[in-house]
């Protein structure tokens with residue numbers, strides 16, 4: 286097989302990142318993360334300005350780290366969606382400009398699909414039930430007939446949003462998942478919070494309201510612990526049902542919240558009960574990164590997917606279960 290070098294550009298939300306990959310794996314992955322001020326969420330236009338301001342440095346470093354010149358890149362992949370419009374447009378504009386100036390093929394990538402593809406590449410999970418838990422997603426999925434099918438999801442906010450919105454109320458700057466995990470480890474006092482699971486779906490908004498209210502009269506550590514135990518148990522219950530239903534023998538966890546050790550422990554217990562193997566994406570690649578886009582772009586390119594520059598648009602709400610998965614990852618994994 287000829288070696289193809291793919292540059293991936295990620296800019297869906299807080300992270301601007303560039304990465305170079307080839308069939309042998311990840312050659313570089315460089316990121317710059319927009320930080321909102323304490324107690325605030327992402328401001329889309331401010332994040333977009335951050336991405337534009339940092340794009341040259343990130344791109345140059347990614348190419349340097351991979352010891353490659355832009356002229357020797359074969360394909361340019363960018364995240365077309367889902368994400369925040371102003372942020373997505375920065376990545377798309379850079380991808381289009383590079384593709385036109387250096388005459389390179391362009392490949393559009395669905396960001397959520399890319400979390401899953403990179404997770405499978407790094408863990409070698411082959412046919413998993415997948416849990417995608419990030420700022421933008423909270424879904425239980427499995428591949429069937431060339432599409433990721435949804436076996437459970439949140440009915441309102443995502444698990445990442447739950448943690449971040451609660452954390453912001455407590456005065457931290459987003460993203461707050463890691464600090465909540467650290468505080469939760471210091472407590473074993475469970476304060477009862479609403480546990481809401483409907484069929485295979487979870488609902489987190491009532492839990493968020495109650496946890497915010499409980500903050501006023503309880504120790505922060507106790508509420509962090511109770512919030513994690515409640516939210517993670519709900520999700521674990523939904524995952525267990527999906528495992529029993531699909532009879533998958535692998536569970537893959539991807540997305541920023543996959544970094545959480547307590548959640549991984551709970552999922553491990555359920556996997557043991559159902560004779561399934563747990564694969565958790567390495568923490569370094571759990572959150573948004575260029576490598577997910579570059580790797581998926583490479584898979585797509587090998588399947589013959591590329592678009593004209595004038596078609597390189599963005600789609601803010603591009604559901605992953607509408608994407609045809611027509612590439613063959615097995616030929617690239619060895």
Ligand code: AMP
Pocket residue numbers: 418419420421444445446448449460461462463466540541542543544545546571572573
């Ligand atoms: P992503 O959108 O994939 O970049 O994921 C970002 C989300 O991951 C944010 O909501 C973070 O709060 C969350 N996150 C990051 N680290 C952890 C952690 N250790 N535990 C729980 N959530 C985390």
Ligand code: MG
Pocket residue numbers: 396400419420421540541572573
């Ligand atoms: Mg993401």
